[in-house]
Amino acid sequence: MIEDKITAFPNGNSFVRYHPAIEKLVIGNSEGLIKIFNINEPDLEPVSIDINENLTSLSFHSNSLLVTNTSGNLELINLNENESKGTIYRSELPLRDSVFINEGKRLLCGGDDNKLVLIDMLNDKSVSTLPIPDQLLNMAYNMTGEILSLSLSNGNIQIYSVINEVPNLIETITSILPVKINSSLDTIDYIGENNDELISTKTQWSSNGESLLIPTSSNSIKVYDRSSWTDFVKEFKLDHSDVRIVDFELSPNNKHLAVGYKDLTLKVFDFNSKKLLKDVKLELQDGHYPTNLIWSEIPRSSNYNLCIGTTNGCIVTYSDLVGKDSEPISGNLFLDEAEESDANNTDDLFNDSDDEEQALAKPNGILHEEDSLVIDQDDEDENDNNEMPDYYNKDVDSYLDERRSNKRFKLNGSKYKSPSPYISDRSSENKEFELQPYSPGSTPWSQSQSKSLSDTDRRYLAMNSIGYIWSVKTASNPENLNQQSITISFFDRSINKDYHFIDYYQYDLCSMNEKGVLLACSGYKDKTGKLGGKVLYRFHDTVQDSWERNIPLLKDEFITSVSLTNNSRIENDYSDALIIIGTNLGYVRFFNLHGLCINLIKTPPVVTLMASSSSIIFMINQISPNVYTYSIIDVNQDYKFIQQDVLLPLKKCTKYPNLPLIKGVFFNEYNDPCLVPGIDDTVLILSTWRETNNAKWIPILNCKEVITENGNSESKKNWKCWPLGLYKDQLNCLILKTDNQYPGFPLPLPIELDIKLPVTNGKSKENEVNGGTDASKNEDDAEETFLRASTMGRIVNDSLNDGENEEFNDEILERLQNYSMIFDKSLLKLFASACQESRLNKALSIAKLIKNDKALMAASKISERLEFLNLASKISKLREDLVNLSEGEDDDEN
Numbered sequence: 001m002i003e004d005k006i007t008a009f010p011n012g013n014s015f016v017r018y019h020p021a022i023e024k025l026v027i028g029n030s031e032g033l034i035k036i037f038n039i040n041e042p043d044l045e046p047v048s049i050d051i052n053e054n055l056t057s058l059s060f061h062s063n064s065l066l067v068t069n070t071s072g073n074l075e076l077i078n079l080n081e082n083e084s085k086g087t088i089y090r091s092e093l094p095l096r097d098s099v100f101i102n103e104g105k106r107l108l109c110g111g112d113d114n115k116l117v118l119i120d121m122l123n124d125k126s127v128s129t130l131p132i133p134d135q136l137l138n139m140a141y142n143m144t145g146e147i148l149s150l151s152l153s154n155g156n157i158q159i160y161s162v163i164n165e166v167p168n169l170i171e172t173i174t175s176i177l178p179v180k181i182n183s184s185l186d187t188i189d190y191i192g193e194n195n196d197e198l199i200s201t202k203t204q205w206s207s208n209g210e211s212l213l214i215p216t217s218s219n220s221i222k223v224y225d226r227s228s229w230t231d232f233v234k235e236f237k238l239d240h241s242d243v244r245i246v247d248f249e250l251s252p253n254n255k256h257l258a259v260g261y262k263d264l265t266l267k268v269f270d271f272n273s274k275k276l277l278k279d280v281k282l283e284l285q286d287g288h289y290p291t292n293l294i295w296s297e298i299p300r301s302s303n304y305n306l307c308i309g310t311t312n313g314c315i316v317t318y319s320d321l322v323g324k325d326s327e328p329i330s331g332n333l334f335l336d337e338a339e340e341s342d343a344n345n346t347d348d349l350f351n352d353s354d355d356e357e358q359a360l361a362k363p364n365g366i367l368h369e370e371d372s373l374v375i376d377q378d379d380e381d382e383n384d385n386n387e388m389p390d391y392y393n394k395d396v397d398s399y400l401d402e403r404r405s406n407k408r409f410k411l412n413g414s415k416y417k418s419p420s421p422y423i424s425d426r427s428s429e430n431k432e433f434e435l436q437p438y439s440p441g442s443t444p445w446s447q448s449q450s451k452s453l454s455d456t457d458r459r460y461l462a463m464n465s466i467g468y469i470w471s472v473k474t475a476s477n478p479e480n481l482n483q484q485s486i487t488i489s490f491f492d493r494s495i496n497k498d499y500h501f502i503d504y505y506q507y508d509l510c511s512m513n514e515k516g517v518l519l520a521c522s523g524y525k526d527k528t529g530k531l532g533g534k535v536l537y538r539f540h541d542t543v544q545d546s547w548e549r550n551i552p553l554l555k556d557e558f559i560t561s562v563s564l565t566n567n568s569r570i571e572n573d574y575s576d577a578l579i580i581i582g583t584n585l586g587y588v589r590f591f592n593l594h595g596l597c598i599n600l601i602k603t604p605p606v607v608t609l610m611a612s613s614s615s616i617i618f619m620i621n622q623i624s625p626n627v628y629t630y631s632i633i634d635v636n637q638d639y640k641f642i643q644q645d646v647l648l649p650l651k652k653c654t655k656y657p658n659l660p661l662i663k664g665v666f667f668n669e670y671n672d673p674c675l676v677p678g679i680d681d682t683v684l685i686l687s688t689w690r691e692t693n694n695a696k697w698i699p700i701l702n703c704k705e706v707i708t709e710n711g712n713s714e715s716k717k718n719w720k721c722w723p724l725g726l727y728k729d730q731l732n733c734l735i736l737k738t739d740n741q742y743p744g745f746p747l748p749l750p751i752e753l754d755i756k757l758p759v760t761n762g763k764s765k766e767n768e769v770n771g772g773t774d775a776s777k778n779e780d781d782a783e784e785t786f787l788r789a790s791t792m793g794r795i796v797n798d799s800l801n802d803g804e805n806e807e808f809n810d811e812i813l814e815r816l817q818n819y820s821m822i823f824d825k826s827l828l829k830l831f832a833s834a835c836q837e838s839r840l841n842k843a844l845s846i847a848k849l850i851k852n853d854k855a856l857m858a859a860s861k862i863s864e865r866l867e868f869l870n871l872a873s874k875i876s877k878l879r880e881d882l883v884n885l886s887e888g889e890d891d892d893e894n
Contacts, residue, residue, distance in 0.1 A: 039296060464666065
């Protein structure tokens, strides 16, 4: 162990931070200056930047630095240009902390004014606020879970989800922190009147995002697992210690915990075993204290230095503080009730506290105690041949160390193996049309823009009108071995609660309904064939009936799509739910909700498939490069093909290859398939599909034209739509206000767009230039309304004859009556417009479309009022024909 001091400042409170993105040590001082040291070139003079005085916090993202101070200023520093960009937010009371969230797109700050301030950096630094119960002391952000922990002066911890535009409170841990009220309004005198403000109230997330460390009022540090906030899983507490904690810091590799105390002692613990490794006494000038601790990387090494900020301006550093030969200091140093019971093994820090959830998260360990698990003998044999390592009794870091060793061995002994010459689709010139695993609403991996030890890649595995499933890969160690986690989130959190788990199999396919979630590992890029075919199903609220199994895959076969039956509109009726799994070779397997395979068919290669609440299967297949068909299967009619291999108006856009093939695929409330191709961004609904060879795709909404106001809005020209579902006459979707084709983080709240058939030219500005009038616009609106009522009326009427919708007949009839009223009103508007323009033949053609006697009478009165007597006479003849037709139908019925 080597102790050193950096005399960065002669006096003042110094705070030290290490920024891995630029590999530099940043030291801020209360006298109004920041110094940046290059750890790779320690002999160079540091870079100095003037800042506001009396800083209270430093926070980073990429090349940006945030500084808060007691004057209430939030200052932004550009580390590329080494200069301040000035104050971007001003509070009347002191600000105590700030943090970047959502990959630096937004930031949060807060302090003594009892509110959380959110600033959108992509929207002209717009400010919104969220009230909180008390003064804000500290914030900690979990980038892997998009979670924020707030430390409040009343001793509570609040946990927020920040994945959406508005932070959502998900948990409160009450009365755990030391009660601390910051009273400093100018210079913070830690040695004198503000001595109580030294007490640590910050929280810290582990680098893999699974654990939260919290200092307590009893001078201990409790560790909570993110999957359960009901009780802590580990506690660090010294025997008979009443000395307050000033700061603590968990190393980036989650191995060592450094704790600084007010009596100038520094203790370093092994984070897994909780054993004390080092006990050091800080040598500071009389009356001075440490302010904060930070681990910094040692150049060209996997070890870390410990840096300590102080109240006298200098920085104390320790090199090789915890060597490989460090032995735990003997003696009973801890008071931890958890150690008294073998049933509460605190070494399993990263496992779920619930035994069943713990089993679910472990490979080859899911519910082995339960007889309800469905396992085929073939699956058991396959597991024997592809035996997985026994890592579910180890903590995450031990498991990663083992993987690191195995990876080095494989790299040293591996040999390149050429691809099979028999795989024509993989080696063809049509590579861009190659099938890939697809789940509705899924996105590609989005890589973090900042370099750090905990770099994250993230993507949405699936998304629908119920919620979204997102996966995060974290490089949580120097060798960049990835840990992956999956979070299931809901738009309506009153129905279900968000949850997450560690993903050991790298699931890349997903389907979700209101009851449960289905996950699958496609095996698309798995050359070994060991991971492909893994399928997991679990309910949202319990793991009792969860199951996993392996799907047999042939050589070069992979899963392309999985689907879980949509929830029935009859509450709690899900006994007949189906699970369908399709592959690139066209194998389609049907399972019940308990994992029993109930049918198997062979089709052309599957692009995607989905199942409705009435067990109608909609499947898209690829028959040749960029040529696609669809089929509809009724499971309740012995898997009858209602439509089979019908050409689909779908193609990959070769001009813009970044556009997705499919932006959305879903059913409406009456089980009509809906499709949104990426090439034209238009919502299509399948009409009259219940009649063989008579199905028609109807375009009902061009998303881009609607959200950009037909291209007339300059501020909305780059906006995009991400469809989620169709209910009645409204599209449930997300509005993306960035240049990205896919939704990112934060996720905007869903909105509803009224459907609008693309039948008229919406370029209103051009119409005005060419002499267009409000009358012509009203006529266009009436024409679209007439066609929409007619089209949707036919689609809804078709579902009236569907036996699966009998219990909703009253609702359907009410909608049909409403469409009929809209139909007649819109035709009367068109009729009046044609008469005003003296286009009598057009007016008569419109009148012939009216099938309601009252509406025809109104048309006749319009004609008479405008003195078109001949037209009125013809309309009277139409009324007579309509009455005779009705009487004839009545006679036939009698």
